[in-house]
Amino acid sequence: MSSRVLVVTGSFPPDVCGVGDYSAELLGAMREQGIDAASYYRRDWRVTSVLSHFSRLRRAADVIVMQHPTQGYSGRVSPYLLCAMPLASRKIVTLHEYSRKGTAGKLLAYLFFVFADHIVFTADAERDAACRAAPWIRGKSSVVPIGSNIPMRAPQAPRIDVAYFGLIRPGKGLEEFVDVLRAMGKRAAALKLALIGQTVPGFEAFTDGTLATLRDMGVELLLNRSGDEVADWLSSTRVALLPFPDGVTRRRGSALAAMGNGALLVTTRPQTEADFFEGLCVMRDSIRELADATLEAVAHPEATRSAREAGMAYAQSLSWSSIAQTYNGIVSRIEGRRA
Known part of the structure; x- marks a missing residue:
């Protein structure tokens, strides 16, 4: 029994x-x-x-x-x-x-x-x-x-160059995402940018201010979409820019969702588990380095193809x-x- x-x-x-x-x-x-x-x-x-x-x-x-x-x-x-x-x-x-x-x-x-x-x-x-x-x-x-709490799709023709995906609240890397876009300067204007985000009750002031900033920067706001819709957007994204304040770890469901849907993950190097993620994504230490790595990945996708494919295989194995x-x-x- x-x-x-x-x-x-x-x-x-x-x-x-x-x-x-x-x-x-x-x-x-x-x-x-x-x-x-x-x-x-x-x-x-x-x-x-x-x-x-x-x-x-x-x-x-x-x-x-x-x-x-x-x-x-x-x-x-x-x-x-x-x-x-x-x-x-x-x-x-x-x-x-x-x-x-x-x-x-x-x-x-x-x-x-x-x-x-x-x-x-x-x-x-x-x-x-x-x-x-x-x-x-x-x-x-x-x-x-x-x-991943998000379904996984086969990669599609890119509709987004650079996207952030996750909960819209402090401490999840959204503040750093804004900083990276600012560090790109005028080069960011040539990119198709998007925020694929879920609003969280209790953080309305943070949400309103952040969304206004992103809107002014030309970022498309894709809010509160279903899991299937999120998967469709992620699977047509070139680079998922997720600059977590404490670095990527295996506990980051948003990173798994992005990688599993075929987006290249560009993220912050963690203090632990960096060796594990080597070859699965692109890790950098500073805002400036993240900006440069993101621009390079969009301009030359073949250079990071192996990392994108390895990240996708890892995420889909879980x-x-x-x-x-x-x-x-x-x-x-x-x-x-x-x-």
Whole structure:
């Protein structure tokens, strides 16, 4: 008899949240493989709601897979407390972010480290950082890379020379995208530029100011499009310029979506994982270098063809089917320990 799995999340489509999208994709892939899986999605995660969640989840499934963090949790402590409570279920926590947490967040994460039966990280660097703080979790943790939340298409005839793709909020690289376009000077005016973006509630002032700036720079604004529409635009884009403030990592779903749809990724070199991404994209260290590399890639696409094709092959290899299979293997192992 197969285990019943419950994916616990504070965000789920149509909410604007990458981890919410991840939850939906994982759930769908599990079901396609015949896994008895359902979602537990609630909006109220105030501390006063913990007992209600506990009552609902206490015997609701054989295994719960908690996704953390999500926009819907709003930084509240309830998910941590829920993991520490005596549920009948085995507990898997997918910890999408650890190293960037503040002191309080890292201390609260110890509740996951102590009480979860297994912890999934989405990048080796994140797992290594957590294992340095809690060495005992090395034996009950693993890395499962994320997949793209955007469908993937075969590359089409280019309609866009340079595009930014992602959530429209601070800290995602959009400010740097503007800086790179400015560094291009008059040469940017000869390019077909686009922003393929999703607006995020709560960041209206940032969104309005940024969109006005981009509009004045001649950037076409393609906002709040469906996943299929985004895939169509990305698959007809020469260069996806994604200058993440902390560099590209395997946790960047927007980078995977761009590469998987055949766009050349031009991005910021990370402090970790740079060797992994060598040959999959074009990495540079400064705004000026990013501007020059982008212009060069548009002018001479054959020079970066191998990186574009390698990036596309890598992103397309991370299928949700394989991700769901990996989770199913984890479920089987921890259920085996129960037996």
